[in-house]
Amino acid sequence: MMSKQFAVTDDSVVVVIGSGAGGGVLANELAQRGHDVVCLEAGRRLAPEDIVNNEAEMFGKLTWLDPRIGSGQAISQFPVWTCKTVGGTTTHWTASCPRLQAHEFQARSTYGKIADTTLVDWPIDLQELNPYYGLAEDRMGVTGTHGIPRLPGNNNYKVLAAGARKLGYTQVDTNNVAINSRPRDGRPACLQTGFCTSGCVVQAKWSTLYTEIPRAERTGHFELRPESMAVAIGHDGQGRVNEVRYLDSNGQLTTQKARAVCVAGNAVETTRLLLNSRSDRFPQGLANSSDQIGRNYMRHFIAGVVGEMPGAVNLHRGAHQAGIVKDERVNDPKRGFVGGILMLTVPFAPEIFAKFLYPGGWGKEVARTLENYDHLAALLLHGEDLPQATNRITLHAQRKDGYGLPVPVVHYQEHPNTSRMKAYALEKGKAVYRVLKAKKVHTMVDVFPATHNMGTARMGKDPSTSVCNSWGQTHDIPNLFVADGSLFPTVGCENPTLTIVALVLRQADYLSGLLNHGEI
Amino acid sequence: MRGHGKSDMRSSRRDFLAFSRLLFMGASALVLCPLSLNADNIEALDLETIDPSTGLLLAQVCRLLFPHENLQESVYLDVVRDIDANIAANDHAGTLLKQAASILNREIGGDWINATVAQQLAVLESQQQSEWFNYLRERTIESLYRNPLVWKLVGYQGSSIEHGGYLHRGFADIDWL
Numbered sequence: 048m049m050s051k052q053f054a055v056t057d058d059s060v061v062v063v064i065g066s067g068a069g070g071g072v073l074a075n076e077l078a079q080r081g082h083d084v085v086c087l088e089a090g091r092r093l094a095p096e097d098i099v100n101n102e103a104e105m106f107g108k109l110t111w112l113d114p115r116i117g118s119g120q121a122i123s124q125f126p127v128w129t130c131k132t133v134g135g136t137t138t139h140w141t142a143s144c145p146r147l148q149a150h151e152f153q154a155r156s157t158y159g160k161i162a163d164t165t166l167v168d169w170p171i172d173l174q175e176l177n178p179y180y181g182l183a184e185d186r187m188g189v190t191g192t193h194g195i196p197r198l199p200g201n202n203n204y205k206v207l208a209a210g211a212r213k214l215g216y217t218q219v220d221t222n223n224v225a226i227n228s229r230p231r232d233g234r235p236a237c238l239q240t241g242f243c244t245s246g247c248v249v250q251a252k253w254s255t256l257y258t259e260i261p262r263a264e265r266t267g268h269f270e271l272r273p274e275s276m277a278v279a280i281g282h283d284g285q286g287r288v289n290e291v292r293y294l295d296s297n298g299q300l301t302t303q304k305a306r307a308v309c310v311a312g313n314a315v316e317t318t319r320l321l322l323n324s325r326s327d328r329f330p331q332g333l334a335n336s337s338d339q340i341g342r343n344y345m346r347h348f349i350a351g352v353v354g355e356m357p358g359a360v361n362l363h364r365g366a367h368q369a370g371i372v373k374d375e376r377v378n379d380p381k382r383g384f385v386g387g388i389l390m391l392t393v394p395f396a397p398e399i400f401a402k403f404l405y406p407g408g409w410g411k412e413v414a415r416t417l418e419n420y421d422h423l424a425a426l427l428l429h430g431e432d433l434p435q436a437t438n439r440i441t442l443h444a445q446r447k448d449g450y451g452l453p454v455p456v457v458h459y460q461e462h463p464n465t466s467r468m469k470a471y472a473l474e475k476g477k478a479v480y481r482v483l484k485a486k487k488v489h490t491m492v493d494v495f496p497a498t499h500n501m502g503t504a505r506m507g508k509d510p511s512t513s514v515c516n517s518w519g520q521t522h523d524i525p526n527l528f529v530a531d532g533s534l535f536p537t538v539g540c541e542n543p544t545l546t547i548v549a550l551v552l553r554q555a556d557y558l559s560g561l562l563n564h565g566e567i
Numbered sequence: 568m569r570g571h572g573k574s575d576m577r578s579s580r581r582d583f584l585a586f587s588r589l590l591f592m593g594a595s596a597l598v599l600c601p602l603s604l605n606a607d608n609i610e611a612l613d614l615e616t617i618d619p620s621t622g623l624l625l626a627q628v629c630r631l632l633f634p635h636e637n638l639q640e641s642v643y644l645d646v647v648r649d650i651d652a653n654i655a656a657n658d659h660a661g662t663l664l665k666q667a668a669s670i671l672n673r674e675i676g677g678d679w680i681n682a683t684v685a686q687q688l689a690v691l692e693s694q695q696q697s698e699w700f701n702y703l704r705e706r707t708i709e710s711l712y713r714n715p716l717v718w719k720l721v722g723y724q725g726s727s728i729e730h731g732g733y734l735h736r737g738f739a740d741i742d743w744l
């Protein structure tokens with residue numbers, strides 16, 4: 048069936064910008080309820096045969112490669128690793144789906160006042176989000192929920208679990224992942240191909256590319272426009288948004304009229320679009336009367352630990368993050384920091400080890416380690432990062448990208464709390480492999496671009512210190528919404544996608560109500 | 568592209584050789600032999616931009632950066648071919664390569680390629696902060712560690728979907744824990 052097509056002059060449509068975890072789910076949910084939606088996606092739509100088991104090739108097909116500038120401790124040429132393709136980062140993600148913990152919604156109340164942070168509580172608590180977490184897990188087929196069995200553990204998991212248990216950890220399992228452990232929802236079970244982050248050939252891993260998007264198309268209320276790069280959102284005389292200007296697949300500037308606009312471009316692009324939408328009425332960009340757009344940029348600290356084990360591991364075989372240790376995710380200030388830490392399995396291909404095991408390294412010792420590839424076990428540590436007003440995404444004053452848009456600048460400096468947490472986490476991670484008699488243990492620290500990007504249009508009750516209310520509706524403009532990780536007031540230590548999906552399902556309820564009652 | 572069928576046999580033999588050598592000599596005893604390639608091998612690559620003597624020098628630089636004793640040297644020629652393709656589309660990279668050759672020769676006071684491996688290494692070490700060095704390190708990694716012959720050597724198995732993934736092929740076969 049041909050999907051519906053809407054006229055660019057049709058001002059009754061909701062325009063959703065982005066087709067990933069936020070945009071893809073929100074657009075489908077609205078379409079299912081009979082609201083007409085145009086979804087603008089900057090990337091192209093890959094066909095099943097475009098997805099192959101080759102990391103380098105898929106990196107080129109999935110990644111947002113237009114220039115971004117990192118400053119401070121952000122990687123200078125490639126500060127964030129996000130996707131530019133239909134499905135957004137749900138093509139690349141590892142499908143790790145832990146929920147945030149209750150205390151992480153009350154970070155300010157739990158952690159207290161911490162210097163040089165803009166720490167706040169969320170405007171909602173876990174209890175409020177729990178029903179939507181349940182809906183999200185069911186929709187995405189998250190293992191260990193709704194009677195869905197967990198995945199079997201691979202070799203890399205077995206090493207992590209054995210080491211962790213020897214250290215006395217008890218919360219060790221194959222994680223809650225949005226990867227089918229048995230056929231479900233028209234998609235097959237995981238074959239343990241080992242290429243989660245390259246797009247799942249099997250489609251066992253949930254991605255909006257082959258779930259939400261085609262379902263939305265079948266409603267007759269949804270049109271996807273791939274290779275459509277939003278450049279600015281326009282507004283009417285009352286200060287309500289009423290159109291989105293975008294460059295279409297031929298580079299032609301086009302204007303789509305809109306009844307409401309939802310921005311789900313991942314933190315960097317959401318920030319850029321809102322800041323770039325300047326007018327006489329909104330000289331600082333849209334929804335930015337608080338000057339908070341782009342501020343409070345958070346990522347998780349991410350570090351790898353790699354053990355050269357006494358026997359073969361073959362860590363490249365199997366689902367990437369079906370392995371987790373949760374004991375360290377509590378808030379225990381006696382450790383010398385606030386917030387928690389997760390340990391997750393992670394595999395890397397030889398190229399990534401060559402680049403990062405010995406940063407800048409070369410020579411015999413590096414080659415020797417790489418020849419020991421099949422004996423390597425690896426885990427990833429991530430921990431809560433605290434909001435700081437000065438960690439910020441801005442637009443470069445002169446540099447433009449291929450679209451003629453100002454290049455985003457991502458500035459990040461680690462808070463001392465994060466530095467202490469990282470040092471603690473690395474010691475614990477190394478201990479996991481040492482206790483199993485690893486011959487050598489390596490760490491990969493401060494080498495990865497940020498994949499979890501959050502906080503730059505945060506929710507809050509106070510319009511002077513936040514951008515959106517708890518529904519993701521901007522305080523300044525009632526028919527402008529944000530629908531991605533930018534909403535997070537704080538980030539906990541868990542992978543963000545499940546929480547993004549839960550938040551946009553809640554947003555869809557609210558927005559649908561407003562549309563039905565003619566309030567926007 | 569790189570004649571997988573034939574090289575599979577060759578590389579399993581190399582794996583065996585690698586294994587026995589490690590067994591009898593111990594990894595630390597491995598000494599890198601001088602490069603056995605010559606300018607004729609480079610000429611045969613029919614490179615677009617890189618001249619044969621620079622090509623030979625690059626092959627040896629790449630080999631010293633990531634020295635895999637039991638890898639056929641032609642794999643390092645593949646790296647040179649990939650660098651050639653990269654600089655065809657990148658003027659700045661071409662400049663970096665010219666710098667690399669002239670600095671290496673200048674530092675050795677003659678032809679770097681004819682120096683001993685120890686001398687060659689000493690010069691490389693003195694240059695490891697330079698832009699050209701990092702360019703070559705990155706290019707070498709992105710060529711070498713995407714090469715199926717190298718994957719085979721280190722034990723990375725590449726694409727698995729055509730074999731049904733690892734669900735029935737050892738994703739959980741660990742036996743030493």
